[in-house]
Amino acid sequence: MTDYLLDTNHLSPLITPDHPLHQRFLDARERGHTFALTVPALTETLLGISLLPRAAQNLAEWRRLMPGLTMYDLDRADGEQAARLQIQLRRQGWQLTTSH
Numbered sequence: 001m002t003d004y005l006l007d008t009n010h011l012s013p014l015i016t017p018d019h020p021l022h023q024r025f026l027d028a029r030e031r032g033h034t035f036a037l038t039v040p041a042l043t044e045t046l047l048g049i050s051l052l053p054r055a056a057q058n059l060a061e062w063r064r065l066m067p068g069l070t071m072y073d074l075d076r077a078d079g080e081q082a083a084r085l086q087i088q089l090r091r092q093g094w095q096l097t098t099s100h
Helices: 010-015 021-030 039-051 054-069 076-092
Strands: 004-007 034-038 068-072
Touching: 010 021, 010 039, 010 054, 021 034, 021 068, 039 054, 039 068, 054 068
Parallel strands: 004 034, 034 068
Antiparallel strands: none
């Protein structure tokens, strides 16, 4: 069993029933894998799927899938911990960027 943290690029395809990622998500969730997202990813996803011509269908599918996703709210402590982890990883030769 694996835990996944999804970003907007992975969340948006989930609302398209014939997208390959949609079925992979459903199958993995059925096998016990867990999926989560953060508030910024939620905001970007809802904005993107709401602006498309099939907004009503997109939002209906989103509401159907949402109960299977864990929501992580971020706070100051999370930001500080992320900075410490980036510093530690950079010192080990792994340079990561922070999304904005």
